[in-house]
Amino acid sequence: MRYDFCRFAGQGKDEIILFRAHRHPIRLISRIGQQLFMYLSLTFVVAIIGYVLTRAFNFPSDGALINIFYSFIFLALITTIMAAWSLWYRSLCIITDSRLVKIVPKGFFYSYTRELRLDGIKDTSFSYENFFHGLFNYGKLQVIGGGTFIVKYIPNPRDIHHYLTKLLRIIDAAKASSTKPIFPEFIPRPEWKGKGFKKTMPTS
Known part of the structure; x- marks a missing residue:
């Protein structure tokens, strides 16, 4: 699996990562561009x-x-560029075989973590806030379950929405048959190549 070598703080020993993503790179580029424009403007004015x-x-x-x-x-x-990169790199959205995890850095030394169990999800939705979100395929993912769980600037929000919906159906089917669910690994549409989702084998 593509995430076999990825780990995050608090991950269970047998917990499998199905999906892991930072905010869309365009967010990092735009932040760096804003800072570059500000410093160049300041330099020009002072000169x-x-x-x-x-x-x-x-x-x-x-x-x-x-x-x-x-x-x-x-x-x-x-x-400033290094700080922007650090904050972007530490911002993560993770889907495992048991929960949805959002990690948002608050400064250099502290990160805010929120999680929601997959079997506690009631509904999911996604949205593109503006033209550029649709153009570069990133937006907002909203998950409802014991509160509202929002992930902003995530790549492929439509695919992730459909993927979570598929996971919920698998969980419901597993509960009905009293079996262990077998979850597919997330694959964005450009990588499908007619193969659909890759299934993961259940852990012992």
């Missing part, structure tokens, strides 16, 4: 102000101070 003051009041131009300023901007930009 214009410095030029005007130098010309208007004959202030001396200190190359050392200019180099320090640009070095500070560069370090701040690199730090």
